[in-house]
Amino acid sequence: MGLAALTRTLTTGPAYANETADAAIGTLALSDDAWKTRLTPEQYAVLRKEGTEPPLTSALVNEHRVGIFACVACALPLFPSSFKFDSGTGWPSFFDALPGHVQTKTDYKLIAPRTEYHCARCGGHHGHLFKDGPAPTGLRYCNNGAVLTFMPKEG
Numbered sequence: 001m002g003l004a005a006l007t008r009t010l011t012t013g014p015a016y017a018n019e020t021a022d023a024a025i026g027t028l029a030l031s032d033d034a035w036k037t038r039l040t041p042e043q044y045a046v047l048r049k050e051g052t053e054p055p056l057t058s059a060l061v062n063e064h065r066v067g068i069f070a071c072v073a074c075a076l077p078l079f080p081s082s083f084k085f086d087s088g089t090g091w092p093s094f095f096d097a098l099p100g101h102v103q104t105k106t107d108y109k110l111i112a113p114r115t116e117y118h119c120a121r122c123g124g125h126h127g128h129l130f131k132d133g134p135a136p137t138g139l140r141y142c143n144n145g146a147v148l149t150f151m152p153k154e155g
């Protein structure tokens with residue numbers, strides 16, 4: 001293996017093998033104007049204004065290949081496909097997230113408080129966390145598909 005190839009292997013590694021360390025996540029902080037330029041209007045509404053896409057609008061609801069679902073704004077991997085399940089809600093749903101890759105806070109937009117979660121790197125809102133998911137966690141991360149990008153596993 002040449003030096004260039006070796007360096008590439010060391011810095012990028014296998015597709016998503018070691019995505020757990022906080023230090024590797026880093027932060028991506030941009031101005032509101034910069035986000036507007038960088039994101040589509042739909043992505044901006046969800047990520048920066050905590051909007052919610054209509055159900056059944058995302059092709060990712062029916063994405064069943066092996067791979068990783070990442071934040072569309074900053075490419076941080078959030079959910080491996082092995083965490084995905086069919087919730088019947090019309091939104092891509094996961095029973096767990098990669099450790100440290102999403103953060104939660106309580107939102108009071110509806111009468112009953114809900115737990116909002118967002119990308120740990122860019123702070124973009126992704127969806128809400130419910131406690132009616134399947135085993136082994138009993139959790140349901142209900143994610144807007146418009147703000148996820150799917151990266152199929154190669155090979």
Ligand SMILES: [Zn+2]
Pocket residue numbers: 071072073074075076119120121122123124
């Ligand atoms: Zn992000």
